[in-house]
Amino acid sequence: MNQTPQLLVEDLHVRFRTPQRMVHAVRGVSFSVGREKVGIVGESGSGKSQTGRAILKLTPPNGTVSAKRLQFQELDIAGASEREMLKVRGSRISMIMQDPKYALDPVMRVGAQIAEAIPEKPSLSAAEKRDKVMAMLEAVHIRNPARVHDLYPHEVSGGMGQRIMIAMMLMADPDLLIADEPTSALDVTVRMQVLAILDDLVTRRGLGLIFISHDLNLVATFCDRVLIMYAGRIVEECAAADLQNAKHPYTRGLLASLPRIGSRHQKLAVLNRDPAWLND
Amino acid sequence: MTDIPSENAMISVRDLRVSFGSGAGLVHAVDGVSFNVQPGETYGLVGESGCGKSTILRALCGLNPNWSGDVTIGGEAMTPVRTRSFYRRVQMVFQDPYGSLHPRHTVNTTLTEPLKIHGIGDADERITRVLVQVGLGPAFRYRYPHQLSGGQRQRLAIARALILEPQVLLLDEPTSALDVSVQAEILNLLVDLRERLGLTCILVSHDLAVVAHMCDRLGVMNAGKMLEELPVSALEDDSPTHPYTRQLLAASLGYDRRLASTAVEDIEG
Numbered sequence: 001m002n003q004t005p006q007l008l009v010e011d012l013h014v015r016f017r018t019p020q021r022m023v024h025a026v027r028g029v030s031f032s033v034g035r036e037k038v039g040i041v042g043e044s045g046s047g048k049s050q051t052g053r054a055i056l057k058l059t060p061p062n063g064t065v066s067a068k069r070l071q072f073q074e075l076d077i078a079g080a081s082e083r084e085m086l087k088v089r090g091s092r093i094s095m096i097m098q099d100p101k102y103a104l105d106p107v108m109r110v111g112a113q114i115a116e117a118i119p120e121k122p123s124l125s126a127a128e129k130r131d132k133v134m135a136m137l138e139a140v141h142i143r144n145p146a147r148v149h150d151l152y153p154h155e156v157s158g159g160m161g162q163r164i165m166i167a168m169m170l171m172a173d174p175d176l177l178i179a180d181e182p183t184s185a186l187d188v189t190v191r192m193q194v195l196a197i198l199d200d201l202v203t204r205r206g207l208g209l210i211f212i213s214h215d216l217n218l219v220a221t222f223c224d225r226v227l228i229m230y231a232g233r234i235v236e237e238c239a240a241a242d243l244q245n246a247k248h249p250y251t252r253g254l255l256a257s258l259p260r261i262g263s264r265h266q267k268l269a270v271l272n273r274d275p276a277w278l279n280d
Numbered sequence: 281m282t283d284i285p286s287e288n289a290m291i292s293v294r295d296l297r298v299s300f301g302s303g304a305g306l307v308h309a310v311d312g313v314s315f316n317v318q319p320g321e322t323y324g325l326v327g328e329s330g331c332g333k334s335t336i337l338r339a340l341c342g343l344n345p346n347w348s349g350d351v352t353i354g355g356e357a358m359t360p361v362r363t364r365s366f367y368r369r370v371q372m373v374f375q376d377p378y379g380s381l382h383p384r385h386t387v388n389t390t391l392t393e394p395l396k397i398h399g400i401g402d403a404d405e406r407i408t409r410v411l412v413q414v415g416l417g418p419a420f421r422y423r424y425p426h427q428l429s430g431g432q433r434q435r436l437a438i439a440r441a442l443i444l445e446p447q448v449l450l451l452d453e454p455t456s457a458l459d460v461s462v463q464a465e466i467l468n469l470l471v472d473l474r475e476r477l478g479l480t481c482i483l484v485s486h487d488l489a490v491v492a493h494m495c496d497r498l499g500v501m502n503a504g505k506m507l508e509e510l511p512v513s514a515l516e517d518d519s520p521t522h523p524y525t526r527q528l529l530a531a532s533l534g535y536d537r538r539l540a541s542t543a544v545e546d547i548e549g
Contacts, residue, residue, distance in 0.1 A: 043459040044430075158329075187328035187486065188531035195535050214459065221534030257464035259493035261515050261532070268468055268493070271461035 005032035010069035027232035039219035042229035094169035100161030104153040111149035117171035159190030289316035296349035311504035324491035324498030371441035375453040377433035431462035488532040
């Protein structure tokens with residue numbers, strides 16, 4: 001699965017200055033992503049979302065990012081200017097946010113929002129743009145694209161909204177997709193449909209996917225490779241299929257604390273955090 | 281189907297209907313739902329967002345007076361407006377402990393308020409006892425919610441519900457805003473309290489695994505209707521027959537491309 005890496009991250013740090021103290025959110029993370037599905041799992045505050053944002057240089061202004069290497073294909077992201085990043089964001093690396101309710105513009109029709117993501121080409125007529133949008137809506141399995149094209153975001157369901165976001169992100173044909181909890185706002189059955197669309201895109205278009213999630217079961221069954229983050233570090237990396245045999249006590253603790261069908265009347269294991277995990 | 285006589289039930293719901301809006305915008309959020317909960321039982325309600333499961337809880341605990349049907353709790357028929365004594369018997373724990381606690385009330389204020397409303401005197405003793413019960417301890421008494429973690433906040437929300445020593449606890453997605461390791465702590469706490477205090481509970485969740493862990497029986501809801509009621513043992517044996525329940529069951533196990541391809545076919549535009 002892991003041929004030429006699209007993205008190389010080496011010793012990534014993200015620090016935030018707060019009035020009280022310096023918060024070291026990401027502490028020396030290294031990984032690579034090829035044309036595959038890489039899952040980043042961890043609990044809230046583990047630094048998984050900040051890792052995703054740092055790749056796109058979307059770290060909030062009170063944060064500083066440093067890395068030995070932050071390389072996307074031929075581009076050195078760490079040294080790239082804001083002007084260069086504008087050419088990368090949304091066109092070569094796209095990000096899918098958690099909740100379509102907040103990420104879509106509420107006063108703009110769906111079709112127009114997707115059309116905005118078409119890379120600037122003055123030669124395209126309005127009709128050509130509309131055709132492109134329609135084709136993309138179909139690609140994300142929206143059955144009646146003509147109707148959805150003219151709706152406002154509040155008129156579509158959560159699952160549909162997430163598909164619209166995916167359509168928008170794919171308009172520019174990116175090589176890398178960063179999905180930050182793309183399905184946690186969705187119902188389980190709709191979640192399956194959205195995942196299937198992402199899955200097919202990785203397979204057919206050969207793009208790389210970074211899938212950030214707190215859901216161990218989901219990542220184990222959906223991704224190819226999993227990175228487990230704890231307190232700003234990657235504590236374990238394994239093939240998704242081997243997650244059940246994870247070795248790190250934190251990963252094992254998380255897995256054991258999941259309720260499952262068949263665990264009735266048993267006490268769930270509670271994670272005992274070992275201070276040593278912060279340093280190894 | 282498990283049929284349980286309604287005369288012995290702690291909670292009996294017959295043909296409950298709740299609707300919102302009017303005219304063309306009329307939505308039947310709960311559309312003729314019936315079920316019974318035995319004393320000491322924890323009954324699960326599962327379904328996707330918008331299926332009406334939380335609306336049922338809000339109608340049961342008196343937060344929404346616009347319902348019709350027959351509801352009895354502890355043998356007493358419910359009317360849309362509840363008496364004060366009702367809240368000594370029935371309490372609710374909400375989904376989001378970041379939203380359900382007053383940010384400028386200390387733990388002490390939060391826990392004193394119900395006691396004041398009900399004119400209960402031994403506040404000191406009760407607050408200490410309930411804080412120990414939920415595993416926080418008296419040291420937390422003068423803290424503010426922002427000084428507590430998500431799990432500690434949910435413990436406080438449970439303490440607030442328990443301080444009146446109710447018989448019935450209504451749980452609306454009590455762990456869905458929490459990390460999995462914290463979820464385990466809260467679920468263990470709820471199991472423990474339920475046994476020690478003999479609580480009757482209704483647990484609403486979209487997570488089949490959580491319901492299967494906590495409950496003995498559950499009702500599966502979709503679009504305001506109860507599709508089926510089944511014992512949790514049926515989930516454990518993998519024997520539910522209703523296609524929707526089977527779909528929920530499959531989805532709870534994680535991602536499966538083959539299942540997903542049938543799901544993709546179902547998308548309406």
